[in-house]
Amino acid sequence: MGITLNNVKKSFGPIDVIHDVSMEIPTGDFAVFVGPSGCGKSTLLRMIAGLEDTTGGTISIEGRDVTHVEPARREVAMVFQSYALYPHLTVFENMAFSLRLKKTPKARINDMVQEAARILHLEDHLKKRPSELSGGQRQRVAIGRAIVRQPKVFLFDEPLSNLDAELRVQMRLELARLHKQIGATMIYVTHDQVEAMTLADRIFVLKSGVVQQAGRPLELYDDPDNQFVGGFIGSPAMNFLAGRALGQQDGLLRIGLDAIGQELTARVTTEVAAGTGIRIGLRPEHLQPVDGGIPATVEMEEDLGGVSYLHARLSDGRPIVVEMRGRRNSLDGKAIAVGAAPEDVLVFAENGRRLR
Template sequence: MGVTLTNVSKSFGPVGVVHDVSLDIPTGDFAVFVGPSGCGKSTLLRMIAGLEDTTAGTISIEGRDVTDVEPAKREVAMVFQSYALYPHLTVFENMGFSLSLKKTPKSRIKDMVHEAARILHLEEHLDKRPSQLSGGQRQRVAIGRAIVRQPKVFLFDEPLSNLDAELRVQMRLELARLHKQIGATMIYVTHDQVEAMTLADRIFVLKNGKLQQAGKPLELYDNPGNQFVGGFIGSPAMNFLPGRALGRQDGLLRIGLESLDAHLLAKVATELSEGTSVKVGLRPEHLRPVEGGFNASVEMEEDLGGVSYLHARLADGRMIVVETRGRRESLDGRTVSLGADPGDVLVFAEDGGRLR
């Protein structure tokens, strides 16, 4: 049940923006569509809402085919990037507006709005107008307006983009708490993979209108299916180095790092011809000082207290990021020899596919 998309595509004239996407979101899940700008994630959300027609495929909500159903009858509520509040109405009036249009009894509107205000900690702001509220409070009003409609599915289109960094963190926590409290199916669109990792039960990674991979946040982090997902999920981003297969050593794949006069071992079962070009993926936290590794000159050090990020240049001119924890002595300007455990070395083919 929940939300199911089957072979969904969308074209604007001759230009295709969503290509044959199939996915299933169980009832009550918090799903996040993530990807770079222009990947089709917002278009996909608008198709679920009924704000965009579907060129091909079907969309089902709780087992009902809604592909050709008008938006008002899909039992969904959408929260946009812009708050879209009526400036001349109070918070109470904004939150209850859709119920008023449906001729809902005033006593029922009052009960539903006050319940939503309680959930969102807006009780003391019900008589205020949007101009008297902070950005975070306005966004909570927009969410409250969706809650009172009691939809089967909540749709969020980059709702935190207009907030400053501190408010974004606060609102992420609010949304996570809200999801646990009301237990509704929520679909959230963002280009911020940190938001995706912290909010999602399941992440759907999109690129150029195609679904690249779906899974739980840590599944995607630990086992990306391709180079794009590996590079997109994680902050700081994964480091990529070019290499060539050099045969096997003690059952492990031996990879020569081009231009670095060094090699790494990787737990890869795929048999590769010697000399085959590959890309090596190394997360910043998996790089560590070793003897006989590859050298990197630290050009800048970001010390954040418990964690530090070293921005280092390799002999071939490439920059990499190394994460260290619990270290107090500075490595700025020094050269370090780096390596990684075989189980932490990810290997990708030239076409970007993961080699396992």
């Protein structure tokens, strides 16, 4: 059954921050809420945890309505951005703290903490205090403290934000491994779409308290419902250009890019009247050098070895990013011409809705 939200709303006074959100997260799924700062993802997580009251709608966990149930009785465990460890307690004592409050027998506490330590590779650190641990180890202790509670749902609120880049990659892998190992339902909040793409079974993209699209990571990447999702999912971000429909035949739409005097063709089955204003989306990896393509001048080149990102500018001054692989000669400061296959050109209406 997992977690079900039906028409959930949240208001702070006259300000609505969550608007009629409905979703289903199957038992055992790793779901990620992603979106820009202020989109409501952390508020939504806190509502599931019971740390924020709902203004409307219902929340169910494993078929049980928990909308008005206090947090301690929801059978969820939350891991925050800050580790919130007790500095005077050892790793073992930090992980055992909630069990001791529940007066769990000592032998049972020892077994549960040892098992969590084994899963998280903390066996050699149980007698240490938090000050003796690295940031990644501290975060694992916080996760271990959640594991020993044996919750039905794990809730993670941007848990890797305080870690450096290398540790974030390591902890992402450990969280993915942990999910496979214990098979629990997990919900993870982040503004980092790379974390979302690499961790999630299902991603929920939020904007201004509304779920814009939900689906498997590659579904959102390959087939976004609107311009916001297309631009948010993917790194480097999708390029957008303004254009107008010129004509349509056999599922192919001719598009005029008047600002730069160029044309593109996109595969679109939706009928689009000639003259209609549209926007096209082009992912950097889909742009390739072609004769007679869109002209641009490379202003800066990021050469990462196996891949290079060309930051170029079109004739109308608009920036565009092109991904190149396996190339060693520099194009910095040079003129290029690029194009894309019709199936790789995404078309959006002026209101942002995808035209398929």
